[in-house]
Amino acid sequence: MVWLIAVPLLPLLTVLLIAAGDRAQEEQHVRLGALPIVAAFLGSIATLGLVSADGPLTIRLYDPTALAGFTLPLGFHIDRLSAVMMALISLVSTIIYLYSSRYMYQDRHYRRYMGLIAFTTFVLLCMVSSANLLMLFVFWQILSWLLFLLAHNHAHAATLEGACKTFWFLRVGDVAFLAGIALASSLYGTIEFQELFARAAAAPVALAFLPGLDIDGATAVALLIFFGGMSKSAQFPIHVWLPSSLYAPTPVHALLHAGIINAGGFLMNRLAPLYGLSPTALHVAFVIGTLTAILGATMMLTQNDIKKTLGFSTIGQMGYMIMECGLGAFSLAVFHLIAHGIFKATVFLNCGNVIHKARQEPSFPHPAREEEDRPFSPLTWSTGFFTTLFLPLVILLGTHGILRIPLLESQGTVIFLFFIWVTSSQAILSLTRIHEVASWKVSLAMLMTLVLVLFTYLFAAERFTHFLYPNPDEVAGYFKAAALPGRLFDLMVVGMTSLTILGWVYLYARAHGRTIRMPMWVESLFATLYVLFMNRLYVDVIYAKLGQALLHVASRFERLAAGRRG
Known part of the structure; x- marks a missing residue:
């Protein structure tokens, strides 16, 4: 062959x-x-x-x-x-x-x-x-250089600045990745994937991290390599390079958001047996992914530029993908990677058409028409409300509430149900904006959306998981390594359920011309948070100040060294 x-x-x-x-x-x-x-x-x-x-x-x-x-x-x-x-x-x-x-x-x-x-x-x-970690790293490194070159119009100051920022931020992750490879070679004597997994599983190694505190060798390697994946997949707080790179042509971003930025999810799947040996690394990935998903989606909502909106959307989706890996659902992360890659590639290509048309037609997009008052549909609201609350009840009551199924034994099922619920709820909430068709059709679309998402995820759970990871014991081991305490998972479900209910209550109140009264300090807090997220949490400013401080310290050391030589 x-x-x-x-x-x-x-x-x-x-x-x-x-x-x-x-x-x-x-x-x-x-x-x-x-x-x-x-x-x-x-x-x-x-x-x-x-x-x-x-x-x-x-x-x-x-x-x-x-x-x-x-x-x-x-x-x-x-x-x-x-x-x-x-x-x-x-x-x-x-x-x-x-x-x-x-x-x-x-x-x-x-x-x-x-x-x-x-x-x-x-x-x-x-x-x-x-075939091995080092060869993968060489091409990983070349991608970092290519992202600088693909910025294309280096004569434009902002484009060049964004390309340089991209290059140097990716260098940080690449250094950690290379350190992980060196540590793996030192501990296990190989960088071949299958041999590395076998030796790491057969001979656990403990490293002295701090006095009186040891760290497992597989955990140290997995965390270093994960940090490399964080940079390429724009995980918080190393996400700032992605919004700065958006001056590149839109086809470049179609390729970037469909292929290159998915590298972190691919890397974790390629090293899944190694991550399966380290619950600590999986939990870190879960926390980072969850934080990135929430912050990326929130910052997306405050942007007023089409490419920045899509960019922060990708950051949130990449956090979602890393979160799935952190929960042991590696095959679901690949399924998500494929779906998001194809979707975001087509969206960015269409984005290029929109921008091109807007430059040719000053009146495009056309001024929005004043929206007429639309009647409230109890059928649509009730269907959406009860549909989005159906799966949380199944998760909490059906799996380890009434039936008393231990969470560790049903971890995979519960996780897939959780992501089915989150995905379908987002889609169903968006369907409430449709007012041009009969309410019963919208309600039917909501039910069909739930069924479609349910069967799609079940396909990912059964067929796709079996395709990528044919050994069921291996899959069970990943879920067991990534298992969360039952009360923590319940708290996540309760928190998401509360936010969902608040969303439906807000839609109901707005449709009836009512407002939810809040204290002045709460409204002030919301305004402050809006400005904070609109300015990307000022992370770019913090990094700029930190860079200036480091340059100042370096220049002082240089002057001291020059004075001693003189």
Whole structure:
């Protein structure tokens, strides 16, 4: 199956075709360059079918060679996870390449841009099919450089500043990632995935973290590598590079938000057996992911720019994905990754059309018409209210309330029910904005939404989980390692239920022309929070002040050193 090597390498042929053409032939060569990318997509589909039928494939480019006591094995390891990611990346890249060939054709650096898109596709395909941690890190590192280059218009001051910020913030995560690889090699003597997992499980190692406080070796490695994933997937508080990079062309962001920023979720899935050995690392991922999901979604609601709104939406969704990994639902995170990648790619491409049209037509978007008073529909409100409260009752009462099923034994089921509830509630609440059709149709749409989300997640729970992780004991081990205390999980459900009820009460009161009376200090607090989130919690300002302080300290040390030399 040596031909599989050609699949991730095919986009390189596109780069060569584009580079070979001159200015007069660039359009023809760009169109011709689409063929290898389309071929890569077809090859990824064939690879997915082959791996599904015959199992994982490992291809070595050459045998491990000792270099200063360190081994550098090069090759590809393609399992079902790699094959799924290759199919997603090649599909999205094909759409973006074809779209960009028309969207960017009048740009001065058209050839360079199209070549970078193809090269980024090559790097992504090689990264997800890497045979070991070091090879994965090399392509991970190249992606950080490519994000700087893909900013494209470096002559624009804000674009260049955002590209530099992106580059340096990703460097922070890359340093932690490299430290994790070095520690894994030192502790277990290998960076090959399967050997690393086997040795970490067979021989636990304790490290002296602080006097009297030890840390498990697998936990230390997992946390360092997770920090690397945090930077690439824009997790709080290392998320500030993503809003600053939004000056890049919208097709770049379609590829970024569909492929590159998902790298953290892929990384945790690739190292799932290692994270399954470390409940601490999973709990840290859960906390960071939850915090990022909440803050990202909240900051999104306060933005008034279409690209910033989509950017913070992605930050929230990436937090949601890391949260799923932190709960042990690795297959659900991949399912989320695929759905969000395809959705956000198409949204960003359409965003480019909207921005382009707005520049051509000053009156676009057209002034909103004054909304007429719309009658309140008790049927729609009641359907939405009871539908969104149905699943919390199932979770709390059905699983370990009335039936007394221990949470640890039903962890997977409860987690999937939890995400079904959150996702369906968001969709159902948005349906209340539909007033142009009969209320019974809206109510029916709410019920169908619940059923659709329920069956979609059940598919992810059963079929997709079995596809990616065929061993049920392995899946159960992940859920057990990530298990939360029963009271803490109940508290989460109760808190979310309370917020949902408050949302429906607010909709009811507003429809009847009533207001919820609040003390002045509460209204003042809301106004302060709005300004705080609109300004992104001032994290950018804090980092800028911290950077200035570090530069000041460094300059003082430099002057002292110069004085001593003098």
